Amino acid sequence: MDAENEQGTGAWAGDWMSMSPSEAQARLMVLVQGCPLGIFFDDPEDRCVFANEAFCQMMDMTLEEALGDGWTLRVHPEDLPGLLAARAASVAAGEAVFRAEYRFVTPSGRAGWVEEQTRPVFSPDGALWGYVGTVMDITRRKEEEALLQRLNAELSAQVAQDRAEICAHKEQVADLSAALRVLLAQREADREAERRAVVANVQGRILPAVERLLGLDLPPQAQEAAQELVRAVHEAASPLTRRLMDLGLTRAELRVAELVQAGLSIKETAQRLGVAQTTVESHRRSLRRKLGLSRRGSLRAALAALEG
Structure with a gap:
């Protein structure tokens, strides 16, 4: 890195404590919007008050649509009740981190899986400010897991079928051996x-x-x-x-x-x-x-x- 870039980077990083609130907020917004993960903030009532661009692109919705409980429109209907119940239980228990995996569906028909991690944020005096969370698209991982499960199921079924065929062959061989012994005994008797x-x-x-x-x-x-x-x-x-x-x-x-x-x-x-x-x-x-x-x-x- 040349000196000019180093100076530029240093100037950009700077001392956040010496910045004005507006400067710090502007730079923080750059970081949040530039993050490849979906980031959201909820108020103490667990209602969305902000979502970054990655979150909105992932869920195929605008920030205005995501605010409040709007983001829940993208959660798969079968997964939403369990997700909300698990969130409420985590808040009631005072857990430091809430983790969940659930499906999402967009109006265009695109569907997938996300992993959410949320933690409470407190003020210096201990008052609950709200919750900050991230969502990561894990659709590919889920597809690979589903494929692996399907292959394992097919392999198990094939193994079971092979074992059944082997047992059937053994029974046939045993029957043929018994019949042969009877024929040999009859031949000897004759x-x-x-x-x-x-x-x-x-x-x-x-x-x-x-x-x-x-x-x-x-x-x-x-x-x-x-x-x-x-x-x-x-x-x-x-x-x-x-x-x-x-x-x-x-x-x-x-x-x-x-x-x-x-x-x-x-x-x-x-x-x-x-x-x-x-x-x-x-x-x-x-x-x-x-x-x-x-x-x-x-x-x-x-x-x-x-x-x-």
Whole structure:
């Protein structure tokens, strides 16, 4: 800053205490009118007695229109009752500063938000002179806050929707898994039923026919082939048969074991094999011994456990 400007600034600033009242008032008015904030003064009854140019431009009204309660015409009708009540409560409580945010609407249709701050002003002897206040346009800030709230609401809604979809997918997966387990169990049951049907057919039809061949007067090679066929049929008929063969059971004992497992009695087993009941009882005793089963234990249950 050059010397001339410094002198000009200093002269303008000067000593306010040495100025005449008219000079001080003139310079104070320059400051008030040049302030970018809306400034107003109210009397002790909280009625407007002055508003600067920024206030009038913001509210789209003349100073004459703003005086008294005229400024309230620009406050949004929904916000005015609450604003007046809050102002009165602040005055009654003797608060040092009153703050409020409210909407305004101009005759041209322009609308926005302002933030008001008002404080009481007292004379040197403590008498209330009135109230001085400022209003600042915060429309942009309010729009940004509204946008942020809307985005947060949309984000929350999207998160809730995504969670709902995830839960729905989890339920679908759980339902599909349960259905798959049921299908697999049914398939296993069907396979077991088919296996039992094959075993029953082998034991009930094929094996007896092959065993009858062994009772015929066959040449040695044919006899050996028939015995091998019986052994193969036994092995294919049931996993139990293969396990029993590992225990060193004879062909006759294997056949008795299969019939016992099928639920045939001693008499029925003897008839099926074409032997005496005492022979069947002998084979059963041998089975018990080789299975390590006591006399009280169930032979059929032991065979079922061995198969499992």
